[in-house]
Amino acid sequence: MSGSSQIYRSSTTAPVNIAVIKYWGKRDTALNLPTNSSLSLTLSQKSLRAHTTASCSESFTSPDSLILNGEKEDIQSSKRTQACLKNLRSLREKLEAKDGSLPKLSKLTLRLVSANNFPTAAGLASSAAGFAALVRAIADLYELPQSPEELSIIARQGSGSACRSLMGGFVAWRAGTKEDGSDSLAEEVAPVSHWPEMRALVLVVSAEKKGVSSTAGMQTTVETSTLARARFSEIVPRRMKEIEKAIHEKDFETFARITMQDSNSFHAICLDSWPPIHYMNDVSRAAMNAVETANRKAGKLICAYTFDAGPNAVIYYLEEHTHQAAGVFKSILPRIPGWEGEFGEMIRPNEFGSLEQKSLMTLKAGVSRVICTGVGGGPEKIEEHLVDEKGIAVPHE
Numbered sequence: 001m002s003g004s005s006q007i008y009r010s011s012t013t014a015p016v017n018i019a020v021i022k023y024w025g026k027r028d029t030a031l032n033l034p035t036n037s038s039l040s041l042t043l044s045q046k047s048l049r050a051h052t053t054a055s056c057s058e059s060f061t062s063p064d065s066l067i068l069n070g071e072k073e074d075i076q077s078s079k080r081t082q083a084c085l086k087n088l089r090s091l092r093e094k095l096e097a098k099d100g101s102l103p104k105l106s107k108l109t110l111r112l113v114s115a116n117n118f119p120t121a122a123g124l125a126s127s128a129a130g131f132a133a134l135v136r137a138i139a140d141l142y143e144l145p146q147s148p149e150e151l152s153i154i155a156r157q158g159s160g161s162a163c164r165s166l167m168g169g170f171v172a173w174r175a176g177t178k179e180d181g182s183d184s185l186a187e188e189v190a191p192v193s194h195w196p197e198m199r200a201l202v203l204v205v206s207a208e209k210k211g212v213s214s215t216a217g218m219q220t221t222v223e224t225s226t227l228a229r230a231r232f233s234e235i236v237p238r239r240m241k242e243i244e245k246a247i248h249e250k251d252f253e254t255f256a257r258i259t260m261q262d263s264n265s266f267h268a269i270c271l272d273s274w275p276p277i278h279y280m281n282d283v284s285r286a287a288m289n290a291v292e293t294a295n296r297k298a299g300k301l302i303c304a305y306t307f308d309a310g311p312n313a314v315i316y317y318l319e320e321h322t323h324q325a326a327g328v329f330k331s332i333l334p335r336i337p338g339w340e341g342e343f344g345e346m347i348r349p350n351e352f353g354s355l356e357q358k359s360l361m362t363l364k365a366g367v368s369r370v371i372c373t374g375v376g377g378g379p380e381k382i383e384e385h386l387v388d389e390k391g392i393a394v395p396h397e
């Protein structure tokens with residue numbers, strides 16, 4: 001195919017990441033520059049992923065478009081998406097200016113099609129996987145030579161936490177100090193192969209859209225919480241060092257303690273905001289209780305909870321403690337969906353969790369599904385396209 005009918009396509013999948021040191025606060029809202037560094041684990045794409053195809057062609061009429069899960073998204077009025085597209089186009093333009101033989105893809109309309117294999121905007125980090133996939137797919141379409149670190153600067157402008165989904169394993173987002181954000185980027189702390197035994201169990205408490213968005217919530221915190229200042233200036237910088245050391249030394253107990261402390265510190269500054277912000281509910285607290293009970297029973301920290309801007313619990317544990325940690329939840333919630341698949345099938349129910357009755361009943365009534373997963377790799381280029389050879393979006397399943 002040649003000339004105006006040629007369809008250029010590139011597809012990628014990108015992972016979700018769940019932070020153990022939370023990003024909560026911006027020093028620049030336009031560029032998504034954070035008040036503190038953060039650190040996350042990239043979760044396996046066998047369980048959760050965004051799949052995006054970026055395509056462009058002279059035959060596409062403007063403007064640029066995005067179809068997400070079969071529905072047209074309004075990207076024209078999304079400053080964040082526009083910032084990503086502008087940055088990527090300008091990198092492509094530079095390549096085209098250097099090498100005149102390259103097709104002028106930067107001038108063509110983009111048609112983006114994406115699908116998440118899990119609920120969107122329900123506190124399961126779809127925006128992180130989504131913006132990472134969008135940036136990676138367009139960077140591949142444009143054949144950009146930039147590294148994942150450099151691309152993370154662009155994904156950050158889509159959604160802060162998205163910068164950490166451009167890499168696998170254990171990833172830090174360095175807050176940086178520059179006003180233009182050129183040093184506010186993600187960096188791999190350790191690859192998946194360093195600690196592949198790390199597992200995550202997600203208890204989906206609510207698959208509804210969340211109340212206060214992260215963007216709005218963190219702004220309220222920055223403007224009104226007095227506790228937040230100590231978190232930004234002292235607590236997080238100290239914890240970042242400690243948890244990176246714990247990861248390098250594969251010291252799970254220290255990792256678990258800091259993970260739980262930092263989740264609690266984040267929810268404490270939410271409660272300290274005005275008006276106060278509540279993300280956790282009774283089901284979340286029952287999950288905390290179950291984790292604390294499992295740890296007490298083991299006589300050491302074998303699992304750690306963390307909660308984002310919603311009630312869902314994410315529980316980190318090591319494969320060797322599958323029975324003592326995840327097994328307790330499987331015995332309490334045997335019939336809800338999500339225990340199938342590679343990670344879930346190896347969990348044997350543990351009837352001896354000794355969780356008190358009230359938390360047990362609350363979990364039974366409030367958890368709708370689980371996601372069994374583990375630490376995983378970064379975005380993957382794939383040949384399964386969501387735009388066909390004629391440039392038409394493949395219908396959403």
Ligand code: ADP
Nearest residue numbers: 050114120121122123124125126127128130131
């Ligand atoms: P979540 O808790 O799932 O991250 P948010 O409300 O923070 O929820 O973000 C949801 C928004 O992220 C969506 O409305 C959409 O704009 C964007 N998003 C989610 N998935 C994708 C995707 N695959 N591609 C592009 N953008 C996405």
Ligand code: DP6
Nearest residue numbers: 019022023159160161214215308309
């Ligand atoms: C609680 O990255 O969704 O999940 O930059 O405004 O898009 P924006 O916010 P977002 O916030 C994530 C907050 C968090 C903590 C974290 O992932 O570090």
